[in-house]
Amino acid sequence: MQASPATFNILIIGQNNRLQYEALLFAASLRHSSPGFKGRLFVGVPQPGPLWPQNPSIQDAEVLEALQHLGAEILPFESHAFGSSYPNGNKIEALLAMPEGEPFAFFDSDTLITGEISDVPFDFEQPGASLRVEGTWPKPTLYGPGYEGIWRALYDRFGLDFESSLDPSQPEGYWRRYLYFNAGYFFYKCPRQFGERFMGYARAIRDEEIPELTGQVLNPWLDQIALPLVIHSFGGGRDALPEGLLDGSVSCHYRLFPMLYARESDHVVEVLETVVAPNKIKKVLKGYDPLKKLVIQRKGAKIRALFDRNNLPAREQVIRKTIKSKGLWLR
Numbered sequence: 001m002q003a004s005p006a007t008f009n010i011l012i013i014g015q016n017n018r019l020q021y022e023a024l025l026f027a028a029s030l031r032h033s034s035p036g037f038k039g040r041l042f043v044g045v046p047q048p049g050p051l052w053p054q055n056p057s058i059q060d061a062e063v064l065e066a067l068q069h070l071g072a073e074i075l076p077f078e079s080h081a082f083g084s085s086y087p088n089g090n091k092i093e094a095l096l097a098m099p100e101g102e103p104f105a106f107f108d109s110d111t112l113i114t115g116e117i118s119d120v121p122f123d124f125e126q127p128g129a130s131l132r133v134e135g136t137w138p139k140p141t142l143y144g145p146g147y148e149g150i151w152r153a154l155y156d157r158f159g160l161d162f163e164s165s166l167d168p169s170q171p172e173g174y175w176r177r178y179l180y181f182n183a184g185y186f187f188y189k190c191p192r193q194f195g196e197r198f199m200g201y202a203r204a205i206r207d208e209e210i211p212e213l214t215g216q217v218l219n220p221w222l223d224q225i226a227l228p229l230v231i232h233s234f235g236g237g238r239d240a241l242p243e244g245l246l247d248g249s250v251s252c253h254y255r256l257f258p259m260l261y262a263r264e265s266d267h268v269v270e271v272l273e274t275v276v277a278p279n280k281i282k283k284v285l286k287g288y289d290p291l292k293k294l295v296i297q298r299k300g301a302k303i304r305a306l307f308d309r310n311n312l313p314a315r316e317q318v319i320r321k322t323i324k325s326k327g328l329w330l331r
Helices: 017-033 062-067 087-095 148-155 191-207 221-231 245-249 256-263 266-275 279-285 289-296 300-304 316-325
Strands: 009-013 041-046 072-077 102-109 110-111 128-130 182-188 251-253
Touching: 009 017, 009 087, 009 316, 017 041, 017 062, 017 279, 017 289, 041 087, 041 182, 041 266, 062 072, 062 102, 062 182, 062 221, 062 279, 072 087, 087 102, 087 148, 087 221, 102 191, 110 148, 110 266, 148 221, 148 300, 182 245, 182 251, 191 266, 256 300, 256 316, 266 279, 266 289, 279 289, 289 300
Parallel strands: 009 041, 009 102, 041 072
Antiparallel strands: 102 182, 110 251, 128 182
């Protein structure tokens, strides 16, 4: 495994809703936790167009100013395939506006950087993605094909070798045998190449009549259905990074602030509360209620006190229900 090149770029998405605040928090955590990062941080912002009923771009001047202060670059992009019908598609379309031929790492906006990202030994020749994933797709039906038949049909559709994607240590018919990622982060040597193939695969899966997909729900999983196919097509796979760095000591895909306080480490909470503290950042983030109440007003500590991080309930639904019963579920 080779070391990272001297620089690579990071892409996150921001738009005129909670994502603009999450993007600002990501930028603040990157600057705080990773002083060695020398690349560019792009905030991909969808532009108004026929696929959006309202203007999706960031229009809050304070948010834009704070992002600029943190060295983030706004990257406008047009929505040609997804828009409001599938906002997760923003991550695909934004790739096509990134600098061609420059290595990149994409992160979902609801992520904190908690360590030195320039020390992560990315091999940008071999793409990878987050393995912090559950078996959310597919859901084989009683009379339809199983996991094997569904995934094989997709590999066949795009002319990919199915057998080499399998994890033979996992039993047949078990979801972990098949290549599947969380799309919370992924990386490669060129965003344009990756984005064009990602777009082509995702549109084909959405728009074509693939018999084996009959009865399968594609929304919101479309990006995670196409992603393993894209990664496999470029020669990447499960072992692209050592364990314990991304989704570990260097990044935290927290998803929701109540869940962050319930289950993440003390270090993650410390990073969150530290980067929110400066007045320039705090005054802007107050515009988002969950951040204002849970972080700035410290109500997150009440959630934290409800759970033992070493003995969390096995099911996320139980955690959510406990938080809701205390009136602290804010999102």
